[in-house]
Amino acid sequence: MPNENLRDFISELEKNGELLRIKNEVDWNLELSHIAKVNEEKTGPALLFENVKDYKGGKVFVGALSSTKRLAIAMNMPIETTQTQMARAWVDRCKTLIPPVYVATGAVKENIDIGDDVDLFKFPVPKFYERDGGRYIGTFATCITKDPETGWINLGTYRMQMLDKNTVGVMFIKGKHGDLHRKKYIGLNKPMQVAVVIGYDPLMFLASSTTISAGEDEYNYIGALRGSAVEVVKGEYVDLPIPANAEMVLEGELWPEELRAEGPFGEYTGYYSGVGTTPRHYINVKAVTYRNDMIFHSTTVGRPVTDTHMIQAMNRTATLWSDLEQMKVPGIQSVYVPPESSGRYMAVVSVKCMYPGHSDHVGNAVIATTTGSYGFKVIVVVDEDIPADDMGRVLWAMTTRMNPLRGCQIISRARSTPLDPSLPIGARDITSRIIMDCTIPYEWKEKPTNITLSEPVLEVVKEKWNEYGFKDAFSYKA
Structure with missing residues (x-):
């Protein structure tokens, strides 16, 4: 059942072990926020402060969506989504x-x-x-x-x-x-x-x-x-x-x-x-x-990752993906705005390239969308074998498939946010952007060959995985 209100959501968090009730008296002046911030940086549960100094019966709820598990509960989806x-x-x-x-x-x-x-x-x-x-x-x-x-x-x-x-x-x-x-x-x-x-x-x-x-x-x-x-x-x-x-x-x-x-x-x-x-x-x-x-x-805000960043990453990933679909850009496999980028300054798009310049089409389409036109500074386009949210693979593509001279476009003028700390305080209306093409060029006749594992041998390893002494389930991403 979907959450009808905040109390439904808190109840679902508690059922799933994602809530801690703090019953000790806590000062609203800095102490509460500092507890919450330390907890967030340790990727701890959502917190419900039930005894706030000077406020008999006052309750403060923080950390609602600072993990993907809690985001999934909010979206009424399985917790491992x-x-x-x-x-x-x-x-x-x-x-x-x-x-x-x-x-x-x-x-x-x-x-x-x-x-x-x-x-x-x-x-x-x-x-x-x-x-x-x-x-x-x-x-x-x-x-x-x-x-x-x-x-x-x-x-x-x-x-x-x-x-x-x-x-x-x-x-x-x-x-x-x-x-x-x-x-x-x-x-x-x-x-x-x-x-x-x-x-x-x-x-x-x-x-x-x-x-x-x-x-x-x-x-x-x-x-x-x-x-x-x-x-x-x-x-x-x-x-x-x-x-x-x-x-x-x-x-x-x-x-x-x-x-x-x-x-x-x-x-x-x-x-x-x-x-x-x-x-x-x-x-x-x-x-x-x-x-x-x-x-x-409330939310602590501050440096990533808090629920603010998870939320911004989630909704901007979704609306950017929707925008690209509405623009009928072909070949889009996945989209991701990392929460570590404050949930807004970077976007990664995985695409199945179908024609020369397809990756450039994707990069330029991103900054033309409603979502991508505001605040985004780094656009990374990767091939279909790289999931957009697998940042380890994304970094691999950035360093082994991108030639900076060929793959980078600098856009000198773009709409910024006044909260961007990379710009002078008095000049934050306009920023610059970089589009990084980290795909293997479609038009190359001779392309780098990926190293792959043998499928028959991989099946044998999968069957015998626990016999080797491993306690976890077998998993491997090609």
Whole structure:
């Protein structure tokens, strides 16, 4: 059965030995995040902190998707499923979209704070790193906005800092869909309504943090991924669809040209995105709705690999693969965006080359896609015998099949992300790219010959494998 909400997901993690409940009192100020970060770097389980200092009964959940096993549970797939297999399932499931459905009410309405009763400091929001500008309430969060002209609903992921008891700063990156909506409100002389969802079926974050084309409603993709429509309710203050069983939702408004100081923040790249504070947009929170015994969902961000990187790698692998299929690029065998590349800066594509220049076609197609056009800097194209997610084999192809003079294309101007630490802080709109052709040229008459094992002898070895004294099952990739 698909997870209907965050609590279903946590229950499935516990059944599969992928959750640790921490009952000791833990300080929200740095201690919680440091425990979580050390645990992540040891590839430990998801953590549910049940005793947060100053917050009686407050719970914080972290590390939701920082392993492929937990990602598979979120995708309602067998726990041993690989990331590329999940991405392939994403592509197939999203060929039939399922829109959300409105219901009368839901668990998110169990508690309603409005107006002067709104106090964000009543929730156990962690402070992650010493140099952070404050406590970040929006890390594993989804921001809902609406196009005032077309009614297009967008679900996006943007960091959010608590500025005071009823205000959160938000980082809208240029060109992101929430920012496109914001710009349309400039000439209307009225604020943009915003809803921020914290704590839900993780598929919502998978969808809201990916690069789905403008005009598309991410709710439809969440429905497709889980195989059932998302149930939504109307907001108390905003006219936006809100997940009926979310743990917590902030409802408010954002004046499109008003700014307040925000940051700095330790980002998913493993670096701070700037020095000091920066003027950014902010949300005036008018209402907060939340469940009884609310679970605050968060992510440590920081250097790879955290659940942020696993999520970005997963959804960008899936959407890039889908984009290439829609472009009808032939011969694609597999696609992979490594989480170690911060889940966004590198893509590997395996292709069965069918004509001279086919590998160049693939590399250039990647950077022309909706997914590949933003932030990607390294594109690696390999032959069909190299699975895109087998980084050992990919490195082998990079060093034995690529001639840098022949195989590398440098693109001098491309759309960047303002979080790319390889660029100067004041000049991060534009980056460069490299396409690395690591295939054996199709047109070569005489090609290198791979060393292979004898199939008959391999069968003998397989049959006698445990007789040799090995305890594990036989496996070999040609």
